[in-house]
Amino acid sequence: MYTELIGFTLETIGKLLIAYTAIIVHHRFRQEHCVDEALFSTMKKEQSLGILGIVLIVVGYTIQFPFKLN
Numbered sequence: 001m002y003t004e005l006i007g008f009t010l011e012t013i014g015k016l017l018i019a020y021t022a023i024i025v026h027h028r029f030r031q032e033h034c035v036d037e038a039l040f041s042t043m044k045k046e047q048s049l050g051i052l053g054i055v056l057i058v059v060g061y062t063i064q065f066p067f068k069l070n
Contacts, residue, residue, distance in 0.1 A: 023050040
């Protein structure tokens, strides 16, 4: 029972770390301003989608957590 919950928690943390890392890379790349406007705009959209993805992972974890306790 607890093993499944621990695995679920670690998997969620891993997904969050990967998503966070991708967003940070995009943020640093955007700060350099060595890109044209089209790429800059695309990266801004990708960063927003990445943040939304993190929020959805956290919401999904919160919804599933009580069911993993049983």
